[in-house]
Each structure stands twice: as structure tokens, then as C-alpha cells.
Amino acid sequence: MDRRIEKSRQAIMDAFTKLMLEKDFEKITINEIAELANVNRGTVYSHYVDIFDLLNQCIESHLNKLFENCQPRGSDSSISGKDSLCKTFNYLEQNAFFYSKMLMSKSITAFRNRLHVLMVKSVEEQLDMNGINTDVNRQIMVQYFASATIGVIEWWITNSMPYSSEYMAEQLLSLMERYQNVTEPLARR
Amino acid sequence: MDRRIEKSRQAIMDAFTKLMLEKDFEKITINEIAELANVNRGTVYSHYVDIFDLLNQCIESHLNKLFENCQPRGSDSSISGKDSLCKTFNYLEQNAFFYSKMLMSKSITAFRNRLHVLMVKSVEEQLDMNGINTDVNRQIMVQYFASATIGVIEWWITNSMPYSSEYMAEQLLSLMERYQNVTEPLARR
DNA sequence: TCACATATGTTGATTAATAAACAAAATAGA
DNA sequence: TCTATTTTGTTTATTAATCAACATATGTGA
CATH class of the missing domain: 1.10.357.10 (Tetracycline Repressor, domain 2)
Known part of the structure; x- marks a missing residue:
């Protein structure tokens, strides 16, 4: 698989996990995640339909x-x-x-x-x-x-x-x- | 600047620095660097002409x-x-x-x-x-x-x-x- | 309530990174 | 020395990521 995909997913997951530790899930925004993961916001949407999908995939992982x-x-x-x-x-x-x-x-x-x-x-x-x-x-x-x-x-x-x-x-x-x-x-x- | 550029450069520099600590400069290959940096070998060549250029830019950084x-x-x-x-x-x-x-x-x-x-x-x-x-x-x-x-x-x-x-x-x-x-x-x- | 800011989700054009394949050079290893 | 393997550097088509610009939605404070 293209290593870019794995890298982006990992960065997004890591950022999301990090934010989960700092604040409540409801307060976390896609913007924050993209910023912390250092990826374009569009990249987040290309891998996850929304923040709930991200949460579920994160749990799964x-x-x-x-x-x-x-x-x-x-x-x-x-x-x-x-x-x-x-x-x-x-x-x-x-x-x-x-x-x-x-x-x-x-x-x-x-x-x-x-x-x-x-x-x-x-x-x-x-x-x-x-x-x-x-x-x-x-x-x-x-x-x-x-x-x-x-x-x-x-x-x-x-x-x-x-x-x-x-x-x-x-x-x-x-x-x-x-x-x-x-x-x-x-x-x- | 496109954040991909910064990311790739950073990954390559980090990998190179890491290898510098482990072995002599003469023993380091572009292959190793690309592998450790987790980037395509071609990406290394797109940023640095050769390993000496990489060394110099690394020193500069x-x-x-x-x-x-x-x-x-x-x-x-x-x-x-x-x-x-x-x-x-x-x-x-x-x-x-x-x-x-x-x-x-x-x-x-x-x-x-x-x-x-x-x-x-x-x-x-x-x-x-x-x-x-x-x-x-x-x-x-x-x-x-x-x-x-x-x-x-x-x-x-x-x-x-x-x-x-x-x-x-x-x-x-x-x-x-x-x-x-x-x-x-x-x-x- | 209204205005203003911030977040969401989508689109399209552009570009950097990718994999794969290649010939040539360098480097073991036998 | 000869052979096999690795490394180098380059090329090509493909794709994921980027940025910028949207319209829409969702708050937030005055």
C-alpha cells in the first residue's frame, strides 16, 4: 500500500488520541485534529466520513x-x-x-x-x-x-x-x- | 510552503542524523536513509543531489x-x-x-x-x-x-x-x- | 435577536510523493 | 579474479495530499 496513506492515518489517529486525553470528545473539532496531525483538513475527510467514524476507527485500532x-x-x-x-x-x-x-x-x-x-x-x-x-x-x-x-x-x-x-x-x-x-x-x- | 516538503525533509534529516550517530558517514547509504525515513528513495533525490549535499544541508540545519x-x-x-x-x-x-x-x-x-x-x-x-x-x-x-x-x-x-x-x-x-x-x-x- | 466567528463538508486544480523499472557503478564474497 | 549483490541515480505513470475557495451549518457573545 502507498505509504502516504499509512502515514496520514497514523498522524490523524495519534492527534485524535492525544486530544482525547486532553478534553472531552464533544469539544474536539476536525480543525484541531488536522492542525495537530499536520495534515490538510481535506485529508481527514478523505479517510473518515466524520468525527464519529474517526472515533470508531480509532477505537477499533x-x-x-x-x-x-x-x-x-x-x-x-x-x-x-x-x-x-x-x-x-x-x-x-x-x-x-x-x-x-x-x-x-x-x-x-x-x-x-x-x-x-x-x-x-x-x-x-x-x-x-x-x-x-x-x-x-x-x-x-x-x-x-x-x-x-x-x-x-x-x-x-x-x-x-x-x-x-x-x-x-x-x-x-x-x-x-x-x-x-x-x-x-x-x-x- | 507545501507541508509535504517540510515533512519529507524533516524525516530524511532525522533519519540521516540518527544514522550518523550509529555509524561512520562513509558507511551510510541513500537506501538506508530512505528506509529509515520511511520515504521513497526518489524523494531523497528530489531534495538532495547526493549524500554530500544531504550532509551539508544537515550541518547547515x-x-x-x-x-x-x-x-x-x-x-x-x-x-x-x-x-x-x-x-x-x-x-x-x-x-x-x-x-x-x-x-x-x-x-x-x-x-x-x-x-x-x-x-x-x-x-x-x-x-x-x-x-x-x-x-x-x-x-x-x-x-x-x-x-x-x-x-x-x-x-x-x-x-x-x-x-x-x-x-x-x-x-x-x-x-x-x-x-x-x-x-x-x-x-x- | 442579530451579527460575527468558527466549524463543517465539498469541490477542483496543482503538486509532491509513490512504486516500479531501468542501466550503470560500486562493493562484497568466493 | 570472476560473480553475485547492492547501491546509485534517473525516468515514467499514477495517486494521495495540498491549498484555496466555496456554501452551509453551528455556535457565541453583545
Whole structure:
């Protein structure tokens, strides 16, 4: 792909993210974004229909990065599971400002919704029902794990990360391991 | 001016400067520069005839920044003189890696030469001969101050900045003040 | 309420940057 | 030394980004 496209998109996304940290979404203008990104205003419109489209694509991009961080690298699922979980929390920690803004904003529901959808999808792909009492509905179990994980993350972020990412990874892993076969709730195929 | 031009130039300059810190000038290729700058190789050639032209423009750009840092801001020349001198040494300190590379490189004489030319020009503009014994040749005095200043800077940089920039500014200022009317040897009109 | 400023979204002409391909020169490496 | 690879410099068609100029909409303060 033409490298100009990637460069412009990146500059616009970065500018938008930066502004999101400084002020409320409602106060952000396309003009500001273009100015900070150092691109022509028309360039913004050539990539995004409006500021809501930009917001959604920005959310998508950040969540993609988040879920990319959860991919287990090694072959041994239990060890790599802990490692990648730890990486995930570290990533969250480094971008905590952004994520807490997104989670705390009243006007932005798109973020939580999208996060939930992705989490459900991820758990669905990872959840192994072998050895689990068959009278437990799988769909419900998926929702259960997804919500549980998001809940922990959300609590951790919005409460200014009271524990280290390592500790959080351990805790979450230990909770998950009680259902033996769910080792990578955040990972995606 | 079209902002694309500025962006490309900046990216290329930054990449080149970065590479200068890592390896010898002779080992740097246009390919590398383009790759690191994330621009098409043709873009490099559209701005610079060859790598020597790039080197010279890079030197020019860095020295411009250096001399911009010496412009006295306030009206009171003696106080602002010390302030701007201090700023200058601070700037040098922050970019010490680059400047020491430039000063120590055997293959690059262009840098020292250009620095000397600019310094002479600067002193020429600043040197006030009032009250100075008229049997001192002004041209010679200019050369004298320019060389003295460069010598101090060069020694400070190549010896890993053994004193703080504040201390250096004080010392240099005190040396200059012995000739009362030379308060801004680094400044340019 | 009215006027004034600022933001939005669109258009069209122009230009810088791009990718790809090329021959020639320089530089390993064997 | 000969060969393979990399680098250099240039060219061409294509495209994304730019600027400037719009009309319209949305505030904001007097």
C-alpha cells in the first residue's frame, strides 16, 4: 500500500488520541485534529466520513493492538498464557490514560460495546468445553467469562491500577484455571 | 510552503542524523536513509543531489538551530546575554552526541569549517570596537574571539562535558566581559 | 435577536510523493 | 579474479495530499 496513506492515518489517529486525553470528545473539532496531525483538513475527510467514524476507527485500532498483545507466543499454553496475560496488563498499564478516558466517558458507549463484542468473540474461540459439565450452556458460559474478564480490567483501570500488572495477571489466571480449559480468554485465533 | 516538503525533509534529516550517530558517514547509504525515513528513495533525490549535499544541508540545519538558540530575548544585553549563553550550552549538551560525532569525525571537515564561518560572521556583527585601543586590528580581533569561543565549545564537547552548561556559560561570559563590549559572541542579527 | 466567528463538508486544480523499472557503478564474497 | 549483490541515480505513470475557495451549518457573545 502507498505509504502516504499509512502515514496520514497514523498522524490523524495519534492527534485524535492525544486530544482525547486532553478534553472531552464533544469539544474536539476536525480543525484541531488536522492542525495537530499536520495534515490538510481535506485529508481527514478523505479517510473518515466524520468525527464519529474517526472515533470508531480509532477505537477499533486501539482494541486491535490490545488483542494483538494477548496472542500466546510459545507452544506451552499455560506458561505462554501467563506471559501473554502479563503483557496484556502491561500494555493496558502503559495506555491506561487512554483506556480510562474511554471507559469513563459517558458520551462514548461505542468503546465498551466494541470491547465486549471482541471479548465474547475471543472467549468463544478459546473456550474448550471438554470435561465441563454438559448441563452448563456454552453461550452463557462465554458471556460469563467475557463479562468477568472485562469487569476485572475495567475495575483495575478506573481505580488507577492499585496492583501491579504481574499480580493482576496471576490473579486472573488463577481464577480462570479453576475452569481448567480456559487458559487464554483474551487471546484470539 | 507545501507541508509535504517540510515533512519529507524533516524525516530524511532525522533519519540521516540518527544514522550518523550509529555509524561512520562513509558507511551510510541513500537506501538506508530512505528506509529509515520511511520515504521513497526518489524523494531523497528530489531534495538532495547526493549524500554530500544531504550532509551539508544537515550541518547547515543543525548550525542554524544552534545559532537560533543564542539570540538574546530580553532587552538588557548583559542579563539576556548570560541567559542565552546558558541556553546555547544547554542545547549543545542535549545534542552533544551529534556535535561530538561531527567534531571528532576525520572525514567530515565541512562541519568545523562551516561552524567557523558562522562564528566569525556572528562575532563580526556583534563586536563593538568602541573604547578598544584602535591599534588593534578589528579583523584579527574577530578571528581571535571566534576561534576562542569555538575552542572552548569544542573542548567541552569532545571531553564529555566535564562541567555543567551553567558553569560554562558563566566562565565564557566572564572571559568575554574582559573586553567589555563583546557580550553576544554567539548571537546573530 | 442579530451579527460575527468558527466549524463543517465539498469541490477542483496543482503538486509532491509513490512504486516500479531501468542501466550503470560500486562493493562484497568466493 | 570472476560473480553475485547492492547501491546509485534517473525516468515514467499514477495517486494521495495540498491549498484555496466555496456554501452551509453551528455556535457565541453583545
